[in-house]
Amino acid sequence: MKTLAVTLWAETLKVRKSKILWLTMLFFAFVAMMMGMIVFLQQHPELTQKLGLIGMKANMVGMGEPNWKNYMMLLTQGLAGIGLIGFGFITSWVFGREYTDHTLKDLLALPVTRTSIVIAKMIVIAVWSAILSAIFLAAALLFGKIAGLTGWSSDLFFSLLYQFAMIALFSILLCTPVAFFASYSCGFLLPIGIVIITMMMANFSGLLGLTAYFPWAISGLFCVAPGTEITIQPVSYIILLTTSLIGLAGTLAWWSYADQHAK
C-alpha cells in the first residue's frame, strides 16, 4: 500500500506540473462551450447566416427542438466522442512521455514494483479523465443555462448524470490498450493512431450493425434515444471489460518482462 501511495504521489506531481493538464481542461470546456453555442444558434436561427460556417454546422447537427432533453442527448454524444479521443490522448502522454523524456530507465530498478507504477499511472488517468468529464458536464450545463433552454427537470438531469458516468467509465476502461501501445511503441504516435483508428472503426461498426459488440462503439449506445433498435447487450459489458483487462495485463506484462531499451 505504501508502494502505491508513493508512486501515486509521484505520478500526480508529474501531471500537476504539466501544461497538458490545463490544456486538456481548457479543451473540454471549449468543446462544451461550442455545444452551448450550437444550441444557442438553433434558438436564434437569424444569427446562423451571419456566423457562416459555425452557423451552418449548428444547422447540420439537427438536434431537434432546442430544449434540455435534446441538448443532453447531444452532450452524451459529445462526451462519447471526445472522451475516447481525449482520454486516449492523456493515456498516450502519461505512458509515452516516460519514453520521449527518456525518464523510463529511472523507474525500472527501484524499491517500488513496476506494477505499482503502472497502476498509479492508470489511477491518475482515471481521475484526470473523470475531472475532464465533470468539467465538460458543468461547462455544458452552464452554457445550456445561458442559452435559456426550456424543459429542465431533476429526473432528466439524473438520467443524464447516469449516462455521463457510464460513458466516462467505459471510455476510461478503454484506456488500457492505449497504455499498452504507448509502452510497446515507446512514444505517442502509435497509441494516438490507434485511438483515431478505433474511432473510425466504431463508426464503421455502426454501419454493420455491430455497435453492441465493438468495444469502442459500446459507450455510444448510451447516447441513443429510447426506443432505438440498437441497444446495449449483456455481452457488451463482457466485451468491454475483457478488452480493458487484456490492455491492463498487456501493459503490466510489458513493463515487467519485456526488454527495456529506452534511452
Place this chain on the structure above:
Amino acid sequence: MIATDKLTKRYRDVVAVSELSLHVRRGEIYGFLGLNGAGKTTTIRMLLGMINPNDGHAFINGKKVHPNNTDLWKEIGYLVEMPYSYPNLTVKENLEIVRRLRFIDNKNAVNEIIGKMKLNQYANRKAKNLSLGNAQRLGVAKAMIHNPSLLILDEPANGFDPEGIYEIRELLTDMAQNQGVTIFISSHILGEISKFANRIGIIHNGELIRELDSRQLEKLCQKRLMLDTINNAEAMKILYNHGFIPTETPSQQIEIVDTRAIVHPETIAKLMVENHTTPTMLNVVEEDLESYFLRTIKEKGE
C-alpha cells in the same frame, strides 16, 4: 558484490554480450572498458534487470538479478547512458520523487545531495533549463541520494567539463575509499578510468577479453624507447647491426621496444655518439591505458 555467470544476450543473429563472467569485489572501483557497441550498456542493463539475458545469470550481493526483486535495488544507485529528468519539474522536485520512490525517511536527503553535487543555486530551476553539465550532476545526484553500497554508472563523465570530471572522480574515489562503496563504471574516456579504477575489464564484441588490476596494468602497458638523431637512416642501420629491431614511427622517429634499450637508454646514446649519429632526443615512453586498450582489442581481432 557483482558476479555474472556466462551472461549472454542475443538479438537474432547478433550476439550483444557473449558468456560474460565477471566478478566485482566489495569496495572496488571496477572500470568497464569497451568501444561503442562493445556490449557495455547491454551488460549494465542486464545487471539492472532492464534486459533479460538469453543465457547465464547475474548476481548482486549473492541475490539473483530479477526485475521484480525490489529489495535488491534498495542498495543500488545507477545511471544508464545520458541522464534525463522530468523537464517541467525543478531539480528539487525531481530529487523528491526519487527520495519518495526509494523510501528515504530523511526529508533532508534532497537538500544534502543538492549541496554535495553543488546544485544549490539551481535547486528551484526546471530540469529543462539546466546546462548539460548540471543535468549530468542531477543524474548523479539521483543515483547517490540514498547512499547506495553499489553504484552502477554508465559513462557518467559525459557532458562534464574537465573540472566536473575531476570533481566526480574525487567524489567516487572518496566513496569507495572512505565509505566502502563498490563502483562499477563504464567510460569511453579510457585514460580517466586508469586514474582511479582498482580493476579493469575490457569488453570487445560482447566478450570480456581481459580483466586485470591496476598494478597488473602497469606491468602490461608496454614501454618503448623513442629516439631521434641527426641521421636517422644511419642510426637505424647501426641499431640493426647491434641486434636491435628499430622501427620508424609516422613522425619519423625511431622506436625500440627491446628491454635492453628501455632499461639502459644510456647505452643507446653512447652507441649513437660513438658512430657519429648524435641523438637529439631520447625518451622512454610508457604506453597509456588507451593505447593498451586499443592494442588489446586489435590483438583479439587478429
